[in-house]
Amino acid sequence: MSKTPLLDQLESGPWPSFVTDLKRMAAKKPQVKDLLAQLERSYQEKITHWKHGGIVGVLGYGSGIIGRYSDLAETFPGVEHFHTMRINQPSGWFYTTKALRGLCDIWDKHGSGLLNMHGATGDIIFLGTRTENLEPCFAELTANGWDLGGSGSTFRSPSCCLGPARCEWACYDTMEACYVLTQEMQFDMHRPSYPYKYKLKFSGCPNDCVAAVARADLSIIGVWKDDIRIDQAAVKAYAGGELKPRGGATPYAKLDIKADVTDLCPTHCMSYDGKKLAIDNRNCNHCMHCINLMPQALRPGTETGATLLLGSHAPILEGAQLSWVIQPFIVMESPYDEFKELNVRITEWWAEHGKNRERIGELILRLGMREFLEAAELPPAPQQVRIPRANPFFFWQQSDFDAEAKGRKYYTREGFDVE
Amino acid sequence: MSERKTDIGPPHYEQFLPPIIKENYGKWKYHEIPEPGVLKHVSETGAELYSVRAGAARLISTDFVREVCEVADKFCDGYLRFTSRNNIEFLLTDKGKIAGLKAELKKAGIPIGGTGHSVTSIIHTQGWVHCHTPAIDASGPVKAVMDDLFEYFGTHKLPAQVRIALACCINMCGAVHCSDIAMCGVHRTAPKIMHDRLRHLCEIPTTIASCPTGAIRPHPDKSLKSVSVNEPKCMYCGNCYTMCPALPCFDAEKGGIAILVGGKVSNAKSAPAFSRLAIPYIPNNPPRWPEVVAAIRNILIKYAEGANKWERLGEWINRIGWEKFFEVCDIPFTFQHIDDYKFQAYDTYRTSMHFKF
Ligand code: HEM
Ligand code: HEM
Ligand code: HEM
Ligand code: HEM
Ligand code: SF4
Ligand code: SF4
Ligand code: SF4
Ligand code: SF4
Numbered sequence: 001m002s003k004t005p006l007l008d009q010l011e012s013g014p015w016p017s018f019v020t021d022l023k024r025m026a027a028k029k030p031q032v033k034d035l036l037a038q039l040e041r042s043y044q045e046k047i048t049h050w051k052h053g054g055i056v057g058v059l060g061y062g063s064g065i066i067g068r069y070s071d072l073a074e075t076f077p078g079v080e081h082f083h084t085m086r087i088n089q090p091s092g093w094f095y096t097t098k099a100l101r102g103l104c105d106i107w108d109k110h111g112s113g114l115l116n117m118h119g120a121t122g123d124i125i126f127l128g129t130r131t132e133n134l135e136p137c138f139a140e141l142t143a144n145g146w147d148l149g150g151s152g153s154t155f156r157s158p159s160c161c162l163g164p165a166r167c168e169w170a171c172y173d174t175m176e177a178c179y180v181l182t183q184e185m186q187f188d189m190h191r192p193s194y195p196y197k198y199k200l201k202f203s204g205c206p207n208d209c210v211a212a213v214a215r216a217d218l219s220i221i222g223v224w225k226d227d228i229r230i231d232q233a234a235v236k237a238y239a240g241g242e243l244k245p246r247g248g249a250t251p252y253a254k255l256d257i258k259a260d261v262t263d264l265c266p267t268h269c270m271s272y273d274g275k276k277l278a279i280d281n282r283n284c285n286h287c288m289h290c291i292n293l294m295p296q297a298l299r300p301g302t303e304t305g306a307t308l309l310l311g312s313h314a315p316i317l318e319g320a321q322l323s324w325v326i327q328p329f330i331v332m333e334s335p336y337d338e339f340k341e342l343n344v345r346i347t348e349w350w351a352e353h354g355k356n357r358e359r360i361g362e363l364i365l366r367l368g369m370r371e372f373l374e375a376a377e378l379p380p381a382p383q384q385v386r387i388p389r390a391n392p393f394f395f396w397q398q399s400d401f402d403a404e405a406k407g408r409k410y411y412t413r414e415g416f417d418v419e
Numbered sequence: 420m421s422e423r424k425t426d427i428g429p430p431h432y433e434q435f436l437p438p439i440i441k442e443n444y445g446k447w448k449y450h451e452i453p454e455p456g457v458l459k460h461v462s463e464t465g466a467e468l469y470s471v472r473a474g475a476a477r478l479i480s481t482d483f484v485r486e487v488c489e490v491a492d493k494f495c496d497g498y499l500r501f502t503s504r505n506n507i508e509f510l511l512t513d514k515g516k517i518a519g520l521k522a523e524l525k526k527a528g529i530p531i532g533g534t535g536h537s538v539t540s541i542i543h544t545q546g547w548v549h550c551h552t553p554a555i556d557a558s559g560p561v562k563a564v565m566d567d568l569f570e571y572f573g574t575h576k577l578p579a580q581v582r583i584a585l586a587c588c589i590n591m592c593g594a595v596h597c598s599d600i601a602m603c604g605v606h607r608t609a610p611k612i613m614h615d616r617l618r619h620l621c622e623i624p625t626t627i628a629s630c631p632t633g634a635i636r637p638h639p640d641k642s643l644k645s646v647s648v649n650e651p652k653c654m655y656c657g658n659c660y661t662m663c664p665a666l667p668c669f670d671a672e673k674g675g676i677a678i679l680v681g682g683k684v685s686n687a688k689s690a691p692a693f694s695r696l697a698i699p700y701i702p703n704n705p706p707r708w709p710e711v712v713a714a715i716r717n718i719l720i721k722y723a724e725g726a727n728k729w730e731r732l733g734e735w736i737n738r739i740g741w742e743k744f745f746e747v748c749d750i751p752f753t754f755q756h757i758d759d760y761k762f763q764a765y766d767t768y769r770t771s772m773h774f775k776f
Contacts, residue, residue: 006706010559013566018476018558025480042547043705046671052551052664060425091432097488097497104481113481117501120592127549142424164445166460175432186426206686210503213691214597214684249452249535249575266688289687296449314591319760322691
């Protein structure tokens with residue numbers, strides 16, 4: 001009789017079955033056999049059998065390994081230790097089969113042979129090994145050009161959309177920016193010195209394919225400042241049905257340019273008279289709707305860069321936040337000095353004032369946006385808010401009065417008033 | 420022994436890019452999706468790149484990766500990538516090879532799809548396979564839901580794309596809080612205090628500080644050197660257990676799954692938005708969670724029937740109103756739906772006469 005009757009029920013059905021995949025590994029690896037048996041127990045008892053605890057790692061690093069022990073080690077000795085290793089992924093998650101096989105060889109030798117491509121932060125996740133295997137595994141990984149990612153209160157492995165590698169909408173080189181910043185921050189990634197985790201995610205345009213706005217403390221989202229590029233002949237072809245909406249990936253055979261595109265433009269800055277598509281670009285809010293629907297007719301402009309948004313995290317502790325705009329536009333070009341310097345100002349302010357386990361977004365809510373913006377040396381800008389405050393309960397600082405006395409337009413610190 | 424290497428960072432991506440991408444980097448002009456799961460990108464130089472997107476479980480073995488590598492060697496000169504949703508993309512330039520690649524994937528049981536107006540792979544966390552605080556498994560419910568919605572993976576039948584995600588506890592590691600449909604594991608039991616163990620294992624101030632709702636206090640009986648939990652204030656987040664293993668909050672019978680809907684991350688038309696509570700609790704029913712599967716199908720079908728062209732799930736709900744959503748989907752509205760958690764609650768109360776009966 002099968003030892004895993006409940007899990008066996010997850011072998012049927014059209015979607016690839018992790019149970020089937022794990023079972024063939026179990027034939028070779030006793031720890032996977034025990035993993036399946038313990039998982040079956042969890043399915044019976046509706047309870048996890050993993051313990052929290054046991055600080056493990058590789059020499060000199062305080063992150064990259066997640067310690068994991070079974071609470072049924074006597075019954076399932078193969079999963080007594082089942083630590084995770086986070087391996088920092090290459091930008092855009094591109095691989096050659098040679099590189100992937102190399103990783104598989106290392107993991108077959110030193111671990112369970114189970115993995116995630118990839119974890120939610122972006123790293124390659126090697127699932128399941130014993131403490132004594134960590135150091136040899138790490139040595140072999142680095143010998144082959146791989147390194148661990150972040151975990152705990154560190155700079156976490158940044159991730160990015162594939163950007164210019166394959167997407168015509170990329171407004172900056174997400175792949176390079178991600179790589180350069182990852183290299184720049186190696187020390188902070190591997191040695192916990194922050195109040196909590198800190199993540200960067202790079203998306204090339206407002207479609208935000210890596211969900212930067214929802215899951216990066218600092219979200220770098222590509223944007224253009226000039227005009228959407230229009231190919232009027234292609235617009236006609238969409239209107240005539242020769243070109244299919246969204247490259248063909250919808251149930252709809254043909255676009256009605258007015259009903260589907262211009263009427264749904266959130267800023268009503270477009271019009272179509274049956275012949276020509278017109279966009280009032282100064283009033284476009286870069287939502288991407290029209291571009292998404294007509295990829296052969298429209299493209300973002302050429303004066304490009306990124307918007308920086310800060311603060312998103314999942315619900316614990318103060319409730320979920322989405323990142324909000326802190327700098328409406330920044331040029332993102334190698335060597336990214338402006339960005340790197342700002343990133344340092346942000347993390348230094350947070351490291352100084354943040355309480356243990358307080359994300360940067362929560363700290364800003366506690367101390368106020370002005371505190372933060374001044375520390376980060378960012379001027380106030382209307383793009384930072386959806387609407388201004390609805391109350392007159394605001395504060396004045398001496399610097400405001402000084403600015404006023406000097407006849408400056410904005411009551412802000414020296415250097416901030418651009419006008 | 421050679422010198423120990425550290426802080427080398429990830430390998431440079433360029434060595435993994437196929438020649439066509441190196442040559443056309445930053446030069447892409449437009450794309451088409453000629454059929455579900457197949458993307459065609461055309462460069463200003465006229466070069467054409469095809470990407471065949473395939474679905475996979477997130478929990479996989481090296482055997483599976485090697486299998487995928489064989490396919491990529493045979494059809495793609497050894498080049499492939501993964502998407503942010505655990506999909507695999509096979510990259511090739513020879514259009515003539517697509518049919519062969521598709522046949523090979525089919526033989527291996529690897530589905531093709533996940534593009535455009537589809538339900539693509541479900542982002543999810545670790546669950547009972549690896550974490551210490553899950554209320555539910557992750558891979559199991561995902562497999563059950565994807566089996567049920569399989570017809571939507573390889574087709575473009577929906578009014579817009581539908582992103583589904585799962586987190587196995589309310590820490591929401593997977594950042595499920597901005598998905599069209601999100602499953603979230605929930606505990607419903609306050610921690611049991613094991614005073615004997617707590618004394619030795621835990622630091623009391625950090626344990627108290629770990630609680631986001633301030634439910635933990637030093638125990639009135641000082642000699643116990645322990646804590647007490649004000650149960651009505653506890654939201655079962657498990658933070659205290661993470662700090663202090665002597666405070667387990669698991670309960671096999673009371674744990675379950677909440678469904679949140681209507682979130683999105685892209686800026687297209689409407690702004691990025693959080694998912695909102697649709698169903699506060701569905702019992703934890705392994706191995707195939709049939710009630711969860713049915714609830715998700717119900718919401719998806721009602722959305723597909725009711726939404727206008729291009730409307731994301733949340734945009735549909737905002738248009739018809741939440742009260743209509745609950746009516747159309749036949750979901751009871753409970754006290755749990757009304758937010759009372761910290762500063763965000765007030766934002767959700769209705770301050771207008773704009774509603775429907
Ligand atoms: C003894 C070995 C321990 C191991 C292996 C361990 C491991 C972990 C891991 C893997 C995470 C998730 C971090 C991430 O998201 O990357 C975590 C989170 C956490 N751990 Fe531990 N932990 C240990 C001990 C402790 C202790 C003793 C405390 C408190 C006194 C503690 C407090 C926390 C807290 C507060 C979190 C919250 C999440 C985070 O900071 O990312 N841990 N731990
Ligand atoms: C008290 C709070 C939290 C605790 C105790 C915690 C604990 C953990 C643990 C133990 C893991 C490793 C899971 C495993 O492989 O066994 C993990 C992974 C992770 N956590 Fe958390 N976490 C917490 C909060 C959060 C929050 C708020 C976020 C998001 C903003 C988050 C994001 C992640 C991500 C992205 C991963 C990787 C998940 C994956 O790839 O499967 N965590 N966390
Ligand atoms: C320090 C702050 C404020 C002071 C000293 C103040 C003072 C007053 C006073 C003296 C009145 C007239 C009351 C009366 O007719 O007997 C009034 C009315 C009113 N205030 Fe304020 N107020 C303040 C803030 C606000 C704020 C923040 C709001 C709204 C966001 C507000 C909204 C109103 C409204 C709606 C009325 C009634 C106006 C009307 O009758 O047409 N007030 N306030
Ligand atoms: C036809 C236009 C689009 C194309 C060609 C496209 C292409 C892609 C690609 C290639 C990925 C994988 C990215 C990666 O792995 O880094 C992706 C992911 C994603 N896209 Fe798009 N995208 C399009 C439109 C959109 C729109 C309109 C939205 C939102 C409304 C959107 C939301 C997302 C999200 C959330 C992801 C996350 C990861 C995933 O699903 O793989 N995309 N998209
Ligand atoms: S975020 Fe924009 S640039 Fe990046 S892959 Fe998605 S659509 Fe392309
Ligand atoms: S990008 Fe959005 S706001 Fe701008 S013109 Fe297109 S639909 Fe309108
Ligand atoms: S969501 Fe919760 S249970 Fe799931 S992996 Fe994250 S911390 Fe663990
Ligand atoms: S489970 Fe969460 S809310 Fe409940 S006592 Fe523990 S930390 Fe506080």
